Amino acid sequence: MCPDVTRGPRRRTIEARLEEFKSLASAINLEVIDDHIFNVREVKPATFIGGGQVEQLCQQVEDDEITLVLIDCQLTPIQQRNLETRLGAKVLDRTALILEIFGDRAATREGVLQVELAHLNYQRGRLVRSWTHLERQRGGMGFVGGPGETQIESDRRLLQERVNLLNKRLAKVQKTRFEQRKSRQSIPFPIIALAGYTNAGKSTLFNVLTDSEINAEDQLFATLDTTVRRATLPHKREVVFSDTVGFIADLPTDLVAAFRGTLEEVTEAHVVLHVRDVANDDYVAQAQDVNDVLADLDVSPETVPFIEVWNKIDALTADELELRRRHRNPNLTVVEISAQTGEGIDDLLAAIEEELSKSGRFQVVMLPHKHAGIAHWLYENGEVLSAAADEEHDATRYEVRILKNKMSPFLEKFDKFVVEGQQ
The missing domain is CATH 3.40.50.300 (P-loop containing nucleotide triphosphate hydrolases)
Known part of the structure; x- marks a missing residue:
């Protein structure tokens, strides 16, 4: 279902947005039984869409035995819960659907951690006795809820502990990637x-x-x-x-x-x-x-x-x-x-x-043959446009282009051999 709430100019048509939303559903092999564009004049705090539209959906959910309703908008926790109660089916908004896709696609350790962290943050306001399974992921430490603690309070604490753990693991993975990025920069x-x-x-x-x-x-x-x-x-x-x-x-x-x-x-x-x-x-x-x-x-x-x-x-x-x-x-x-x-x-x-x-600087280097051992640096760190022997000076004349971030090490090695160039 695609609610049309846009007023004035829009980037894309509501029909195009609906087709993209259906493609998102297809991306995780969901079978789309039917689709609707609902004109929403005023967003309802309780259900986002109007009462008549909710009743229309209720009838179709019952007639077609639908178990999942997708809504292309951002629902509040209350709106999602109310719709699920009224429709008698699971309801996912745009954020939840994209999270499902990302969860299905993530392959690397960092990707998996990123998706789970995003999913937990999304679930913070949607806790309805749904996170007690996290207790089993705490290394056998057992349930630590105090006397009189409500179920939702313990669920929230378990969720927060999981978020903290994921943040620590993700920080380690990102530190590794940062080091890899530094290596590429070098x-x-x-x-x-x-x-x-x-x-x-x-x-x-x-x-x-x-x-x-x-x-x-x-x-x-x-x-x-x-x-x-x-x-x-x-x-x-x-x-x-x-x-x-x-x-x-x-x-x-x-x-x-x-x-x-x-x-x-x-x-x-x-x-x-x-x-x-x-x-x-x-x-x-x-x-x-x-x-x-x-x-x-x-x-x-x-x-x-x-x-x-x-x-x-x-x-x-x-x-x-x-x-x-x-x-x-x-x-x-x-x-x-x-x-x-x-x-x-x-x-x-x-x-x-x-x-x-455009980001490189043109340099001409007259490198004596006795220093030929450092010529490889020009090929590895710059773009050699030409190289020709100059027997008169017992040297090789190189025309090279050096990226700006390589100019300092270039000058350290070749400054005394540069005969023409841009600073």
């Missing part, structure tokens, strides 16, 4: 981060760029955990590609907080590839949703080079693609591709190399 390879709306084709593109085989199914949130692979660009520069979790409209706050550490991989990028499904009718609204989340992470075209990757152009007619071109942002680099067919991939790689070159 190596010379620029980081290219892929970001985009869920199901925009990021993972498919990632596989093409890195010759990998990570999961890339045609469904929302097919992959959750950040994947990192090294690859070599056409001009032999080595880079690291990072594929992040997909975004979605109204991503639950608890999930944004839980996955913030994972999303922060984007903040370390030298170039961000904003992958967009331009064949989707809501591609403009989807881009706005992605940019909103990135802005919360202080990532924007003003802070890091952006390349807009218009994916799935093979699903558009020439007229449809031309119409989209008329509305493109003239201030952004845009590359049109099909990750599925490979069309435009060479143009994308060239665009990545061009963006990286």
Whole structure:
């Protein structure tokens, strides 16, 4: 069920939002028996929707023997409980449904911990004698409720203990990932981060760029955990590609907080590839949703080079693609591709190399043959544009481009050999 409560201009149509919500349900193999769009003039504190609409749902739940009702909104604990009582069926709102999907998809230890933590935080206000099973996860310490303590109080304490434990475990995992990130920062390879709306084709593109085989199914949130692979660009520069979790409209706050550490991989990028499904009718609204989340992470075209990757152009007619071109942002680099067919991939790689070159500084090094042993540093830490022997000076003349964050170690090694360059 999709309540229509929007007043005035909206990013996407209510019909498109309903289709996306149904796709979320399909992502965990739920069978959608029927769907409704309910016009909600005023949100009811008790049930969110109106009494007549509740009665309509009650009748359908009874007639079709429905056991689960999905509502595309954020319900308060009271609204959820009242609806479940009236309908005689389990009720999940948008947040709960996305949490279920994330719980089903999480594969790494950090992902599992992040999802469970978000789920527990969501359940804080929804405790109705549902968390006593946590007692069995406390290492056999037994029930410690004092005399007269209510069941819900003990449930809340057990939940809080579990939250505290998860926070400690997650802190350890994130510390490890932080150390891994520092290790990547110490190596010379620029980081290219892929970001985009869920199901925009990021993972498919990632596989093409890195010759990998990570999961890339045609469904929302097919992959959750950040994947990192090294690859070599056409001009032999080595880079690291990072594929992040997909975004979605109204991503639950608890999930944004839980996955913030994972999303922060984007903040370390030298170039961000904003992958967009331009064949989707809501591609403009989807881009706005992605940019909103990135802005919360202080990532924007003003802070890091952006390349807009218009994916799935093979699903558009020439007229449809031309119409989209008329509305493109003239201030952004845009590359049109099909990750599925490979069309435009060479143009994308060239665009990545061009963006990286803008962040590098051109240097000419005249390296005497007797110091040839340190020449490998130029290849490992910079982009060697040319290398030619200069017999007159008994040296090799290197034209290189060095990233700004590598200039200090470069100058430490080669300052006395630099004959031309940008500071």
